[in-house]
Amino acid sequence: MSKIRKSVLAMQGYVPGRQPKGSFVKLNANENPYPPSPKALEALGQMTGDKVRLYPSSSAEELRKAAAEVFGVPFDCIVAGNGSDDIFTMIIRSILDEGDTLAVVDPTYTLYETLAEIQGAKTERHPLAEDYALPESFFESGAKLKILPNPNAQTGTLFPEADIIRLCESAQGIVVIDEAYALFAGTSSVPLLKRFKNLVVTRTMSKSHSLAGMRVGFGMSSPEIIEAFMKVKDSYNLNAASQLMAAAAIKDTEYTAGVVAKLNETRNFFAKELVSLGWQVAPSHGNFLLAKPEKGSAAEIVDYLEKEGYLVRHFETPRLKDKIRFSIGTKEQMERLIELLKKYHSEVRA
Ligand SMILES: Cc1ncc(COP(=O)(O)O)c(C=O)c1O
Known part of the structure; x- marks a missing residue:
């Protein structure tokens, strides 16, 4: 008989965004790419x-x-x-x-x-x-x-x-x-x-x-x-x-407002680019967005991006498993991400 409470034995526990060793652009936990004030x-x-x-x-x-x-x-x-x-x-x-x-x-x-x-x-x-x-x-x-x-x-x-x-x-x-x-x-x-x-x-x-x-x-x-x-x-x-x-x-509300404005602008840019690649994008009001690829499985794209040095978030739940959640990084990081997705669609899938 376990000494642990039954409810704790039965539960799975919360699974946070992965933190693998190595150098990644980390876009899987909605962290902020800019330093604090x-x-x-x-x-x-x-x-x-x-x-x-x-x-x-x-x-x-x-x-x-x-x-x-x-x-x-x-x-x-x-x-x-x-x-x-x-x-x-x-x-x-x-x-x-x-x-x-x-x-x-x-x-x-x-x-x-x-x-x-x-x-x-x-x-x-x-x-x-x-x-x-x-x-x-x-x-x-x-x-x-x-x-x-x-x-x-x-x-x-x-x-x-x-x-x-x-x-x-x-x-x-x-x-x-x-x-x-x-x-x-x-x-x-x-x-x-x-x-x-x-x-x-x-x-x-x-x-x-x-x-x-x-x-x-x-x-x-x-x-x-x-x-x-x-x-x-x-x-x-x-x-x-x-x-x-x-x-x-x-x-330091002025500093925060500046960071928020930059991230919102980058999010809107990234959403537009994804839509032009045929992705379905949920209208986001956060520092991340949820999107569904037109072609290819979300899980496969997440693996491909990880090999290219980008960590993004995938949830294996019925409503989310065909989608990817991207945290918003700097403009340069998101431009490179779009390039990688274009490469995936044109070369890798072909
Ligand atoms: C909706 C929501 N609430 C709370 C948190 C956690 O916030 P904190 O870092 O303050 O614990 C998160 C983290 O991703 C979140 O998505």
Whole structure:
């Protein structure tokens, strides 16, 4: 008899984007190809011996102050996490009891379901429509917790604000909007927090702020909900260096806006090029896009690109296995990628 919990034995665990050794253009985890704000790197200079010797602020006070100001929310309405993944852990720990239900859409970011499994909760998957619109069943579900990324993960598509409002109005429990990619879309549900006390909005510093390696994210909601998250979080969940770097990076809004504008322009260029090669491209509002080749299998193209030094993401799930998710790199990286795809279509397949 195993000493491990049954639910943990039965689960598969989350599978992150591969990190093979060697020199690759890494476009498989929606990381940012540009460095973080120079002010963030400068802030690392404050890492004195004492900063390392002592525990960091357990509530990430200075970082939360900076983030609250930038997001326009009161200080007691925000919690910081070791990446937004840590915020999802807090959400699931504090809201779902064993046997409760989490509702998600399909396709989407699969970590939510993994965390619910660890908690012994069930997950309802609601398939998105052909055009990736929300299905009626997602609004109608009585689940205690609904988590929806906007823009959606894997597809990059954006749900209209009217959908988010309808979700908050009709939900019997908590609605979480994961805004990992919101700065690329230029829209946000943060203003809705004043209106809906059952709404939680999450953000990450991993995508638009180029700090994936530092692991920083935020959750925003009513003071009562944030108080619950504070109780269940690990006591020193954010290390001192991450707190310093993220506080400097989040305040440098001008730098972030410049990086986001460059990546959006490159994404639109890459989408146009793919369409001219006959690919079907989902309209993306993130720093990545999902596309289906006209000819050739997606898995075969992913292997070909890896041999040519490009890592891109392929999911073996029914809705995604015929498609590839490309993170957006620099303009030069994406131009070279288009050249490789042209070569694949003309030479390799021929
Ligand atoms: C929708 C979505 N949410 C959250 C994350 C993870 O963010 P973090 O690095 O802040 O844990 C990702 C990562 O790819 C994502 O796609």
